[in-house]
Amino acid sequence: MQVGNASYVGPADLPGELPLFPLRGVLLLPRGLLPLIVFEPRYLEMVDAALAGNRLIGIIQPRFDTEEGIEEGSAPLCEVGTVGRITAIAETGDGRYQVTLTGICRFRLMGEAPADLPYRIGRIACDFPADFELRVGEDEVDRAAFLAVFEAYLDANEMEADWDAVEKASTEALINTLSMMSPYGAAEKQALLEAPDLKTRAETLIAITEITLARAGNDTPTSIN
Structure with missing residues (x-):
């Protein structure tokens, strides 16, 4: 690296x-x-x-x-x-x-x-040791499902994304960047950090985001603290 x-x-x-x-x-x-x-x-x-x-x-x-x-x-x-x-x-x-x-x-x-x-x-x-290798585990990630939840979060919060840049980004870069930028609390950030592989990190971010969207649908705050 x-x-x-x-x-x-x-x-x-x-x-x-x-x-x-x-x-x-x-x-x-x-x-x-x-x-x-x-x-x-x-x-x-x-x-x-x-x-x-x-x-x-x-x-x-x-x-x-x-x-x-x-x-x-x-x-x-x-x-x-x-x-x-x-x-x-x-x-x-x-x-x-x-x-x-x-x-x-x-x-x-x-x-x-x-x-x-x-x-x-x-x-x-x-x-x-896998952290030193570029794009390890990308093939195991359901990128379409990840992007679907990301788009739902943007829609719920009336936000936009540069979809051309999103489509061009590698799966690793996309998941890690969105994990770092996510508005979630310290415990959620630590869970994303400690995920053993890229697939688990993506699934963890999807799960946290789905919980956030469900809470927002019940008129509760949209961020997890």
Whole structure:
């Protein structure tokens, strides 16, 4: 897999430790693009350190059973996150960074390494080897059923899509992009992240969307929190 100016063939190409960026409700998938605005001093320092090194950052969600009032930077974390590489960065002129991360592969958080730093360092295991292979499992996805539910969601919310672009997109890119952009809650995003294969991710997104549409039909909110 080529990401920016670096190639990643398998888990051995990634470090055993990397800085963690805990973000609730944020999903990054392999080969996906995640734009971020970074403004907290500790994460500005983290980005600077990543740029001076391998440009890698771990995107991971705080656990859902975290007590209210505990900030994301110190909360217990989910077991699975995604390694992202900084592939674009711009300074805003007011002390912030506009960063784009490109997803490489998912990882399991094995623990945290002690470090005298303002941000957290995770010990990781990249045991999702299929993440390094392009378009694995596309033939098993019912693309027509997936697009039918996507179209129903757009119609229910009076939204439009560029159908020419949708038709030209690979099945993997379509499913992963829509999973990342979906307006669902943290638990749903984590379920999409941890889906074992592309077919399961598509089926999970279909199921969540169908539940949302059913709730909307009963005059309940159209997003799942």
